[in-house]
Amino acid sequence: SDPGAIPAGLQAAARPVPETVNRRRGGKAGLPLATATDSTATLNKLALATGGTEKSWYRCIFPFGIVSVVVGVAATCITFTINGPQMDIAKVVSVATLIFGVGLLVAAYVCWRAKRERQRKRQRQEPVPLEQGAL
Template sequence: MPEEANKDAMRAPATPDKTNGSERPAVAMTTVNVPLVNEVQLAAATGGAELSCYRCIIPFGVVVLIAGVVVTAVAYSFNSHGSTISYLGLVLLSAGVVLLASSAVCWRVRLERKKERRRESQTALVAHQRTVFS
């Protein structure tokens, strides 16, 4: 009798039938609903700053550009071509140029949109004027 108890204790627990190794157990998922925000709500929440991207980028671009010029000048004044500091200077220099260029592009796009809105409003005004006086 004690021998049977030892046999039971030494036996591995029974496992359920093994299935294909590629199948994975189901994972509990939660769904999150993200509300859609229109432009008016975004403008109200940010105070209208979402359309002034080019104004925010200009100061950062100037600071990064100046830092890039200084670091590059220091690196090359010590003849450390190919060192980490020279690469850092070149990266900062190019990042400053990219930031200023993207700011200029954003400014031009905004200017074009503004002109287009003016044209549309004038066209609507002239069309409305024609219907009133006809």
């Protein structure tokens, strides 16, 4: 078999786009289709795809912080209970994992507090209507 040959399953994906298809999409023949992306539209698509968690990433790092703390505590207890010259690296790694987990929890807390403060400022700036009409 030829080492430079394209496998049979990838041959369909490796075929060039026919000129008529490229023209239907609005591109010129033989040139790749270039589309200008609007950053707002891209961010809205990202928010839709992620459920809005890109604006509250502390919700993402918090669980990793919890897991790192639990693993770090368990590993630190085990490595410091067992004595031996081979355990020196394991002790360093377990303490580093514990510190990393605590750091993630602190970062999540700081981000959560900052977001809460921004929300409070925004609520203070917006006037509250006295009466709301029926929908």
